[in-house]
Amino acid sequence: MQNGQHLVYLLFHGILDPWLTLQMLKCEYPPFLEWVAVESDSIQPDLRKEVIRIMALAADRLVALGAIVNLVNLGSHQLPDGQDLPLPPVIIGKLVVEPQNPTVTYGHVDVQPAKKEDDWKTDPYTLTEINGNLYGHGAIDNKGPVLAWINAVETFKALKLVVNFKFVIEGMEEARSLGLGKLLQEENQCFFSDVDYVVTLDSLWLSNKKPAFTYESEGNACFFVDVECGSKYLHNGTSGGISHEPLMDLIALLGNNMHHCSGVTGEQRVASLTEEESKLYEPIQFNLEEHKSNSGMKKFLYEILLHLCVFSKRSSPNKLKVSMPLGAKPWLADVNDPLYKAARRAIKTVFGEDPDFIWDGSTVPVARMFQTTMQKSVIMFSIGAADDGECFQNEKISTLLSAAFFLEIYKLHRHLHEKSNTETNN
Structure with a gap:
């Protein structure tokens, strides 16, 4: 049995230890070391080439998965000093087996500025194991989660379970997702026309051990x-x-x-x-x-x-x-939506308890962008504990539960599809 299949086998039997070892992560994510090593800082203009480089690496990873991938050119933006700087392309990709139930997964692979002298225990761009945790800039925000989801999709392909995916991966999230809103509007009637759900990977739990879902994020001015x-x-x-x-x-x-x-x-x-x-x-x-x-x-x-x-x-x-x-509007989701119920069941499968539902004081413009543009359910699905240090020094990753969530979405798809067929026949 391959490692990915073994991971889901344990998941289905409810005995998965969520604190994965470095050896398992290395086996599941060969690109992780390479991705973290890319200084994909979207804030500093002189590092824009690195952001474009990480976008190419992410696109290659999706192609290897079997996805149809398009790197969409967003043009450029003007800096305060008048300089025009190219925006990194946005990846839109799809891996669709049955057209009636695709899900969009969103993530980003850019990071905020970081230097070793800013109180990092390790080089922020060298993935390092300490006490079973993997430290590195982007480990939990957001390179690690993006790779985790890609691996979970590989696992579901191997098990021949049908969960269709459309991927959106950007490189300007830390810079207010410049250009993404326009792309969502342009593709709403094409690439996103058949989407049922939207899952974003940006958020953390409120505690170090109990999972949580963020269903609201603040706006700002x-x-x-x-x-x-x-x-x-x-x-x-x-x-x-x-x-x-x-x-x-x-x-x-x-x-x-x-x-x-x-x-x-x-x-x-x-x-x-x-x-x-x-x-x-x-x-x-x-x-x-x-x-x-x-x-x-x-x-x-x-x-x-x-x-x-x-x-x-x-x-x-x-x-x-x-x-x-500058400003951004708040985002609020309905926790009674079927998507949230599926996520709740996934947490129950892995951790044996219901998750917390929390409001987040941070601003995540992309969640509202997706919800407003597509009029579909959006969920922030986090695999990061409170002490994983999102956006801060000594950022790390230590948990995975994506596969359980995909299983619940698969069940939800089957239920809705069967219900629709029954109503049509009657």
């Missing part, structure tokens, strides 16, 4: 605030006491819009917690001491889980300019 004084630079020693310094205006303005505990004022506009959501949170496994250890914080603002026109008054002659060049 990025503001630039400019306070302009005179038309010339002034020496602080000779003019500081007789003029309104713009820095002081800026400090006062921002300070009056921040509460010392609750943060940005206006929080009272946030939608209230519903009774149904409150019940979802009751069984959540959250250990404050564990969270302190994961985050390195000694004290938090609140003790409980659920609590997670000024300028004119200053009579300043300075000019104020406020602009919002």
Whole structure:
């Protein structure tokens, strides 16, 4: 029996140990070392060639899987200094056996900036084993999960179980997914026209041991605030006491819009917690001491889980300019959707308990992009524990449960297809 088949065999019998060893991962993921070694930083312009290189590696991996792959050119974007920089292509690929039930899986293979001197225990671009965990930049966000899903698909092909896939892999997620929204719109009636479900790989659990699904992510609004004084630079020693310094205006303005505990004022506009959501949170496994250890914080603002026109008054002659060049809307899913029920059963199969359902304070624009464009169910399916360090130093990966989820999607597809045939015959 091949390693991938052996993995699923154990999964089906409910005795899979989720903490996989380095030897198993090396056997299942030969490209993992190579992928992590690529410095695919989408933020720094001088590393854009590396992002394009990792996209080519990911495309080759899908072709080896037997998928039909297209690298879609997105053109270029302009940097603040006026320089035009090519966007990395987006991979869209498909592996479809029966056309009636494809599922889109989304992932990204770019990373944020990282250097060894930024408190990394190891070289961030060298996959390293420590105590059974694999450390490396992109290990959990998001190269590791992408490879995990590809391997799970290989396993299902070997077992001749029908779960059809369409892949979307990008290289600009850490830079607000530039160009992806336009591509989704253009392909909505073509490549995505027959899609039933969308699964993204970006999120973490709330605890180190109990799995969780994120069904909401926050939006954000990025503001630039400019306070302009005179038309010339002034020496602080000779003019500081007789003029309104713009820095002081800026400090006062921002300070009056921040509460010392609750943060940005206006929080009272946030939608209230519903009774149904409150019940979802009751069984959540959250250990404050564990969270302190994961985050390195000694004290938090609140003790409980659920609590997670000024300028004119200053009579300043300075000019104020406020602009919002960037922003993203929040995303919210329906946890009663069949896709979430399938995911819940997958967690139950592997871990023997129901998952937590949580809101995430981070912003994941791509989830709303898919949901708004396709009007289909979207789920954030995470294989990362709270201490896996997504986007941070000493990032690692330690768990896999993708195959169990695919099995449940397979069952869901069969049930819906049989139900449709029954209704048609009647």
